[in-house]
Amino acid sequence: MKKILLVLLLPCTLSAQVKLKVELRPDIKDSIMLASIFKYEMTKGHVYKDLEYLSKKIGHRISGSEMAQKAVDWTYKLMKDYGFDTVYLQECMVPKWVRGKKESCVMHSQKLKDQMDMPILALGGSISTPENGILAEVVEITAWEQLAQLGEKGIKGKIVFYNRPFDNTLVSTFSAYGKAVDQRYAGAGRASKYGAIGMLVRSMTTAIDENPHTGGMAYNDSFPKIPGAAISTKSAEFLSKQLKNDPKLQVTMKMWCKFEPDVKSYNVIGELRGTEFPGEIITVGGHLDSWDVGEGSHDDGAGCIQSVEVLRIFKELGIKPKRTIRAVMFMNEENGGRGGDKYYELAVKLKEKHIAAIESDRGAFTPRGFTYDTIDVRVDKFMSWKKYFTPYMMDRFESGGSGADIGDLKKIGCFTIGYYPDPQRYFDLHHTQIDTFDKINKRELEMGAAAMAMLTWLLSEYGL
Amino acid sequence: MKKILLVLLLPCTLSAQVKLKVELRPDIKDSIMLASIFKYEMTKGHVYKDLEYLSKKIGHRISGSEMAQKAVDWTYKLMKDYGFDTVYLQECMVPKWVRGKKESCVMHSQKLKDQMDMPILALGGSISTPENGILAEVVEITAWEQLAQLGEKGIKGKIVFYNRPFDNTLVSTFSAYGKAVDQRYAGAGRASKYGAIGMLVRSMTTAIDENPHTGGMAYNDSFPKIPGAAISTKSAEFLSKQLKNDPKLQVTMKMWCKFEPDVKSYNVIGELRGTEFPGEIITVGGHLDSWDVGEGSHDDGAGCIQSVEVLRIFKELGIKPKRTIRAVMFMNEENGGRGGDKYYELAVKLKEKHIAAIESDRGAFTPRGFTYDTIDVRVDKFMSWKKYFTPYMMDRFESGGSGADIGDLKKIGCFTIGYYPDPQRYFDLHHTQIDTFDKINKRELEMGAAAMAMLTWLLSEYGL
Numbered sequence: 065m066k067k068i069l070l071v072l073l074l075p076c077t078l079s080a081q082v083k084l085k086v087e088l089r090p091d092i093k094d095s096i097m098l099a100s101i102f103k104y105e106m107t108k109g110h111v112y113k114d115l116e117y118l119s120k121k122i123g124h125r126i127s128g129s130e131m132a133q134k135a136v137d138w139t140y141k142l143m144k145d146y147g148f149d150t151v152y153l154q155e156c157m158v159p160k161w162v163r164g165k166k167e168s169c170v171m172h173s174q175k176l177k178d179q180m181d182m183p184i185l186a187l188g189g190s191i192s193t194p195e196n197g198i199l200a201e202v203v204e205i206t207a208w209e210q211l212a213q214l215g216e217k218g219i220k221g222k223i224v225f226y227n228r229p230f231d232n233t234l235v236s237t238f239s240a241y242g243k244a245v246d247q248r249y250a251g252a253g254r255a256s257k258y259g260a261i262g263m264l265v266r267s268m269t270t271a272i273d274e275n276p277h278t279g280g281m282a283y284n285d286s287f288p289k290i291p292g293a294a295i296s297t298k299s300a301e302f303l304s305k306q307l308k309n310d311p312k313l314q315v316t317m318k319m320w321c322k323f324e325p326d327v328k329s330y331n332v333i334g335e336l337r338g339t340e341f342p343g344e345i346i347t348v349g350g351h352l353d354s355w356d357v358g359e360g361s362h363d364d365g366a367g368c369i370q371s372v373e374v375l376r377i378f379k380e381l382g383i384k385p386k387r388t389i390r391a392v393m394f395m396n397e398e399n400g401g402r403g404g405d406k407y408y409e410l411a412v413k414l415k416e417k418h419i420a421a422i423e424s425d426r427g428a429f430t431p432r433g434f435t436y437d438t439i440d441v442r443v444d445k446f447m448s449w450k451k452y453f454t455p456y457m458m459d460r461f462e463s464g465g466s467g468a469d470i471g472d473l474k475k476i477g478c479f480t481i482g483y484y485p486d487p488q489r490y491f492d493l494h495h496t497q498i499d500t501f502d503k504i505n506k507r508e509l510e511m512g513a514a515a516m517a518m519l520t521w522l523l524s525e526y527g528l
Numbered sequence: 529m530k531k532i533l534l535v536l537l538l539p540c541t542l543s544a545q546v547k548l549k550v551e552l553r554p555d556i557k558d559s560i561m562l563a564s565i566f567k568y569e570m571t572k573g574h575v576y577k578d579l580e581y582l583s584k585k586i587g588h589r590i591s592g593s594e595m596a597q598k599a600v601d602w603t604y605k606l607m608k609d610y611g612f613d614t615v616y617l618q619e620c621m622v623p624k625w626v627r628g629k630k631e632s633c634v635m636h637s638q639k640l641k642d643q644m645d646m647p648i649l650a651l652g653g654s655i656s657t658p659e660n661g662i663l664a665e666v667v668e669i670t671a672w673e674q675l676a677q678l679g680e681k682g683i684k685g686k687i688v689f690y691n692r693p694f695d696n697t698l699v700s701t702f703s704a705y706g707k708a709v710d711q712r713y714a715g716a717g718r719a720s721k722y723g724a725i726g727m728l729v730r731s732m733t734t735a736i737d738e739n740p741h742t743g744g745m746a747y748n749d750s751f752p753k754i755p756g757a758a759i760s761t762k763s764a765e766f767l768s769k770q771l772k773n774d775p776k777l778q779v780t781m782k783m784w785c786k787f788e789p790d791v792k793s794y795n796v797i798g799e800l801r802g803t804e805f806p807g808e809i810i811t812v813g814g815h816l817d818s819w820d821v822g823e824g825s826h827d828d829g830a831g832c833i834q835s836v837e838v839l840r841i842f843k844e845l846g847i848k849p850k851r852t853i854r855a856v857m858f859m860n861e862e863n864g865g866r867g868g869d870k871y872y873e874l875a876v877k878l879k880e881k882h883i884a885a886i887e888s889d890r891g892a893f894t895p896r897g898f899t900y901d902t903i904d905v906r907v908d909k910f911m912s913w914k915k916y917f918t919p920y921m922m923d924r925f926e927s928g929g930s931g932a933d934i935g936d937l938k939k940i941g942c943f944t945i946g947y948y949p950d951p952q953r954y955f956d957l958h959h960t961q962i963d964t965f966d967k968i969n970k971r972e973l974e975m976g977a978a979a980m981a982m983l984t985w986l987l988s989e990y991g992l
Contacts, residue, residue, distance in 0.1 A: 102697070103697040106697045107696055107697060232570045232571055233566070233570045233571060235920050236921075237971075270971055271970070361731050430952050432921065455699065457699055457896065457924065460921065484949060486894050488894050488971050488975070489969055489971075489972075492969070505952060505953055505956070506735070507696070507701075507734055507953075508953075508954050510701075511952070518653050521777050
């Protein structure tokens with residue numbers, strides 16, 4: 065009851081709070097601090113307007129692009145303007161894959177009056193088709209073993225069409241993604257082994273709609289490279305149905321994508337130096353690159369801007385962190401991970417002590433909590449903080465993934481954490497033209513920034 | 529581990545499950561049943577297509593309207609077609625308030641080059657303005673005590689403009705609504721006491737946008753009735769700013785709304801009869817009427833269709849409930865509550881034994897759990913079920929509201945429960961033109977129906 069009253073009477077700024085001279089139980093003091101962070105963000109947050117800028121004034125920003133460089137310049141300036149103690153760049157070379165002209169896919173079938181356009185997106189890393197495209201029959205695959213069963217006889221000269229859908233019965237769409245994305249990533253390489261000349265993959269989403277979802281893929285060096293593209297779930301279902309009517313139907317794919325030489329790019333880093341343990345580093349980050357469609361608002365503009373916001377909240381509330389906190393905009397998460405690699409490489413080289421890292425790369429939806437991933441760090445202290453997050457409905461503290469850019473830090477004793485927003489809508493938008501700023505809910509985005517700042521404060525205050 | 533394996537091996541239909549002859553711990557058996565309900569809904573749910581019909585083919589359906597009658601007829605037929613044991617109507621008289629021509633509001637200020645249109649929506653129950661509208665100065669009120677402070681001198685002949693915003697620092701937007709809605713409900717009556725001739729109220733939402741949000745209001749019989757309307761939050765902020773520049777600015781309001789005589793309408797009820805305790809009733813419901821804008825998809829088409837779906841899931845999985853379960857589409861929640869009143873009146877008259885009731889009337893977003901409200905029912909058994917909902921991320925079981933249509937049932941010993949979806953986005957849409965079917969996320973809607981069916985199964989199996 066006493067606690068509740070104090071929270072209700074809570075002053076919104078740290079300066080007011082410092083005047084509170086009663087001797088409070090430490091957990092009550094911590095609750096008050098966390099509430100002041102939350103309330104500040106929900107009333108004076110910048111995260112919505114800053115993400116609007118990144119989305120609308122810069123837009124999508126695939127590694128190596130002009131927009132990616134603009135995003136580097138702008139986030140650097142943003143953190144400078146916010147007055148962080150240090151703002152700097154970490155240089156890294158990144159792949160430059162370009163889509164070229166808009167790709168196309170057309171279905172030809174005797175059972176259809178007209179040929180039919182199906183929207184596709186070339187997969188990141190794919191080669192192009194020849195200038196005139198490829199025209200071939202299609203073979204549908206819903207389980208890997210079908211490739212060997214069909215063999216060269218059934219596959220050679222054809223386009224392999226992977227159509228294993230998301231498992232909608234899984235509560236976490238990330239689990240469903242994890243179980244389906246092997247098709248996109250490895251499908252071209254595995255089909256090429258049997259002589260396929262092209263690859264189409266059902267988009268990685270729970271939604272049934274017209275939006276193709278791009279994403280990374282890799283080849284198998286033992287076999288020829290073949291062009292690979294994602295088709296929308298609606299097209300996938302239609303194509304599957306048509307194949308039952310007309311197994312001889314053909315598809316023409318035309319794609320213009322290619323790699324250009326690697327390009328110099330950067331991680332962008334802002335830092336507030338710790339007052340007591342400056343050598344102990346807490347990283348909070350997202351990835352600055354996106355795919356080359358939409359505006360990269362949920363994936364992962366939100367994570368970047370939320371990370372900047374964490375430090376800005378500390379600055380504006382006058383909180384001096386005991387440990388050093390760093391906002392990191394990682395470059396090239398989507399198709400190479402070179403920024404994350406560079407960050408880890410330098411952490412090792414400079415013998416930095418990374419005690420914890422939080423990545424936000426699961427969209428900007430209502431916060432549900434955090435997942436952690438660690439090799440040898442004890443989780444007791446982290447789990448003891450769960451209670452502080454219950455009143456905010458963000459108290460799922462669970463074992464799980466952290467983030468692609470911070471995963472390696474585990475190896476040097478870092479406790480890695482993934483910010484966990486509600487997962488239901490993320491794959492509706494992921495890697496598509498519709499991942500745009502209008503899909504961002506202001507409150508949900510702000511609550512995420514607040515959640516990250518609250519956890520960062522506990523980490524900076526108490527370590528692990 | 530054993531439990532996890534069993535859940536993984538889980539058959540999706542009850543018939544398959546019955547073959548499982550191993551002796552399982554009761555809680556494991558229950559987990560398996562709940563998982564089969566969840567999986568069925570996420571793969572074979574009808575709730576999305578049924579809500580699409582209600583939204584798109586019928587649309588908004590204010591009490592007494594032709595569309596409300598269509599909704600009665602259609603949900604009656606729907607439940608008949610689904611083969612529920614009994615489908616019937618409960619007659620009740622409902623108020624018929626009609627908006628008439630589109631209302632308007634225009635700002636005139638010497639500080640503006642042109643007069644300025646501001647979108648408004650008449651509040652439900654408001655009287656109209658005279659044919660030529662009312663033209664008056666505006667006085668802004670952000671706290672009730674300002675009315676008395678200004679008194680007749682400051683208010684008489686003016687339009688009172690209530691502009692106390694939602695408290696964005698509250699995690700639950702329903703709490704913020706609860707703290708602000710007195711302005712909309714009682715504002716006209718209280719302003720009229722001091723001689724105001726009209727009332728405008730800032731829309732009840734956390735969003736800052738152009739959409740006015742209508743909603744119910746009541747008059748104070750001791751004072752003259754004056755017209756009341758909601759203006760969008762953007763207009764409210766602009767009007768407030770302009771008033772500081774030009775306290776003499778004037779506004780013209782024109783409204784054409786009025787009451788017509790009460791109309792006969794109905795609650796629509798479908799029932800599956802309990803096999804062991806048919807006299808013990810579990811109600812699961814939403815309200816069928818909506819405001820007369822948008823499509824009433826979140827408020828509360830979703831709640832109705834989810835309730836129908838609960839019974840349909842039982843039917844399709846071959847589950848024979850031990851206790852009687854009823855899907856109830858309540859009429860007239862928005863502006864009178866006559867359907868809820870009638871349901872309670874008949875429950876008392878017929879001496880029905882209502883053990884529990886669940887209402888879904890908070891939108892169709894990701895399930896977070898349930899809130900309960902009771903006078904004298906013990907909550908132990910209900911709380912012991914929380915654990916079953918944890919794997920589904922819907923395990924907030926808390927004291928709180930239930931629903932406007934079922935609240936009275938508490939008085940006859942019923943345990944009343946409110947389905948609790950994520951609250952962040954609800955008031956973006958509530959009572960507006962943009963509460964339309966495209967705002968419904970299929971998975972979130974289905975997960976809600978599943979959550980309600982899972983809890984209904986536990987209630988029907990074990991009672992309370």
